[in-house]
Amino acid sequence: MRKDQHFPVLLEEVLQYLNPQEGESFLDLTAGYGGHASEVLERTFSPKKASLVDRDQNAVAFLKEQFKGQAVNIIHKDYLAAAQELNQAGKQFDMILADLGVSSPHLDNASRGFSIRLDGPLDMRMDERQKLTAYDIVNNYSEESLRGIIRKYGEEPRANKITRFIVESRPVRSTHELAAIVARAWPGPKSRAHPATRTFQALRMAVNDELDLLEKALPVWIDLLAPGGRIVVISFHSLEDRIVKRTLNEMAGNRYDASLMLLSKQIVTGSAKEIVFNPRARSAKLRAAAKINTQKKGEV
Numbered sequence: 001m002r003k004d005q006h007f008p009v010l011l012e013e014v015l016q017y018l019n020p021q022e023g024e025s026f027l028d029l030t031a032g033y034g035g036h037a038s039e040v041l042e043r044t045f046s047p048k049k050a051s052l053v054d055r056d057q058n059a060v061a062f063l064k065e066q067f068k069g070q071a072v073n074i075i076h077k078d079y080l081a082a083a084q085e086l087n088q089a090g091k092q093f094d095m096i097l098a099d100l101g102v103s104s105p106h107l108d109n110a111s112r113g114f115s116i117r118l119d120g121p122l123d124m125r126m127d128e129r130q131k132l133t134a135y136d137i138v139n140n141y142s143e144e145s146l147r148g149i150i151r152k153y154g155e156e157p158r159a160n161k162i163t164r165f166i167v168e169s170r171p172v173r174s175t176h177e178l179a180a181i182v183a184r185a186w187p188g189p190k191s192r193a194h195p196a197t198r199t200f201q202a203l204r205m206a207v208n209d210e211l212d213l214l215e216k217a218l219p220v221w222i223d224l225l226a227p228g229g230r231i232v233v234i235s236f237h238s239l240e241d242r243i244v245k246r247t248l249n250e251m252a253g254n255r256y257d258a259s260l261m262l263l264s265k266q267i268v269t270g271s272a273k274e275i276v277f278n279p280r281a282r283s284a285k286l287r288a289a290a291k292i293n294t295q296k297k298g299e300v
């Protein structure tokens with residue numbers, strides 16, 4: 001992937017809330033193709049204090065090349081495992097960013113199986129070392145479990161019918177086969193999005209255990225923030241945003257022991273200008289908070 005093909009989402013807003021200063025440390029939990037990270041590091045001039053995490057092998061290889069010779073710490077792990085490891089090592093960061101979801105190369109590479117548009121195997125693993133694939137879920141899960149996934153993660157009103165059609169068509173081998181089966185459950189006039197969009201999203205979230213990981217990881221990320229440190233989380237799904245909102249609000253709250261201060265009281269979304277050239281910005285939801293320095297004067 002060429003750098004000029006990738007537009008980091010909500011870049012202006014990310015820089016506004018992270019507010020990078022020279023010499024500060026940075027943890028990017030979903031570094032992807034380094035779009036946000038390179039902009040932050042151009043402002044901190046402190047690559048040695050940066051840790052970049054991604055669970056995708058291709059993204060990690062790209063990051064290693066991009067930041068070659070700069071002593072950036074690049075970690076090939078999921079963001080919960082990476083955060084736990086950094087926490088155990090006693091690390092703290094002035095800025096933490098998580099730009100959730102898939103990257104453009106995931107969607108543009110048919111063999112990864114994320115795309116409705118391109119025909120490929122039913123895979124959808126962000127980390128290809130993992131065993132569970134979309135094929136396993138589509139073909140081997142009980143009808144009830146499959147329906148639950150499509151209903152819960154996809155918020156799909158026709159989950160019943162779609163699941164029945166899928167089960168009747170087993171084995172389903174490719175993304176195009178699956179998309180055609182789901183489309184049969186949506187006869188009549190079509191909206192702009194492909195009728196299988198919600199089903200694909202649900203399967204992707206289940207394969208990569210996205211909501212559970214986010215729920216467990218957020219408190220660890222907040223633990224990793226240095227006093228005065230800023231955290232920015234960008235999500236693309238209402239269920240993800242709900243988890244981010246609830247966790248940040250709980251830790252901010254109007255309490256004597258609040259550990260966070262919300263920097264964005266309302267959700268921040270892409271500007272009309274950005275949405276025109278970066279379609280990913282259409283559903284991006286940003287929330288930001290800062291760690292309160294809880295140590296009072298005179299306290300040891």
Ligand SMILES: C[S@@+](CC[C@H](N)C(=O)[O-])C[C@H]1O[C@@H](n2cnc3c(N)ncnc32)[C@H](O)[C@@H]1O
Binds near residue numbers: 037078
């Ligand atoms: C939207 S892209 C990030 C793009 C990045 N901000 C940039 O500017 O290039 C999301 C990245 O997060 C990674 N990712 C998603 N879930 C993850 C997880 N649980 N742990 C680690 N990486 C994850 C994906 O592999 C993908 O590369």
